[in-house]
Amino acid sequence: MSQDIDLKQADRKVFSASFDDGLVDIFIASFALAFALGPFTTRFLNPHLGDLWGDFVGTLMIFLPVWGMIILLRWVRKKYVVPRLGMVKYGPKRKRKMTTFTWIMLALNVLFLILGIAAALVPRGPGSLIVLPFSAIVLVSFTLAAYFLDLPRFYAYGIMLGLAPIVGEWLYQQFGVPHHGYPVTFGIASLVIFAVGLMKLITILREEPYPNEEALLQE
Numbered sequence: 020m021s022q023d024i025d026l027k028q029a030d031r032k033v034f035s036a037s038f039d040d041g042l043v044d045i046f047i048a049s050f051a052l053a054f055a056l057g058p059f060t061t062r063f064l065n066p067h068l069g070d071l072w073g074d075f076v077g078t079l080m081i082f083l084p085v086w087g088m089i090i091l092l093r094w095v096r097k098k099y100v101v102p103r104l105g106m107v108k109y110g111p112k113r114k115r116k117m118t119t120f121t122w123i124m125l126a127l128n129v130l131f132l133i134l135g136i137a138a139a140l141v142p143r144g145p146g147s148l149i150v151l152p153f154s155a156i157v158l159v160s161f162t163l164a165a166y167f168l169d170l171p172r173f174y175a176y177g178i179m180l181g182l183a184p185i186v187g188e189w190l191y192q193q194f195g196v197p198h199h200g201y202p203v204t205f206g207i208a209s210l211v212i213f214a215v216g217l218m219k220l221i222t223i224l225r226e227e228p229y230p231n232e233e234a235l236l237q238e
């Protein structure tokens with residue numbers, strides 16, 4: 020029984036380590052940064068396209084490059100991380116778990132996009148109409164990510180990003196911070212998460228040597 024438990028713990032460690040290179044954190048930070056910079060983009064476009072289309076196009080412009088980060092981060096992982104740490108091959112159970120997680124996150128990301136467009140199209144509406152559903156989806160998303168990927172710090176990310184719109188709305192109502200406080204709250208959250216991801220990535224690049232051709236041939 021103890022051997023089975025040790026094998027399960029080893030499996031969990033190897034699985035979570037495959038997502039613990041900091042690249043996922045950097046992607047999350049870029050996603051949060053979109054909410055911090057989005058208001059400035061829409062404000063720039065509004066005089067040229069009008070409020071409706073300016074907000075809509077501005078929202079798409081700030082979100083589409085974020086998804087382009089996936090391509091860049093996949094390249095960084097393939098070029099610099101995988102040669103150092105190796106590639107993990109998941110068993111059937113893990114594959115089913117990751118497939119379920121992928122579909123859930125896809126559905127939640129669609130909701131994110133809808134809420135982002137809704138927030139851009141009705142920026143003067145009651146803040147709670149967007150803030151509360153957004154915060155709930157953020158908390159659910161990161162709770163699931165922390166559970167499926169076995170990365171406890173994602174619980175902290177969920178709390179941080181879930182509170183960002185609530186705190187931002189409070190700053191807007193109490194102190195008149197522009198753009199519902201999103202540039203402040205999401206900006207700080209993105210910097211913190213990016214710093215964590217960057218430190219993890221730098222640690223791997225420093226501590227894990229890049230294998231030379233002779234080492235690869237021996238393997």
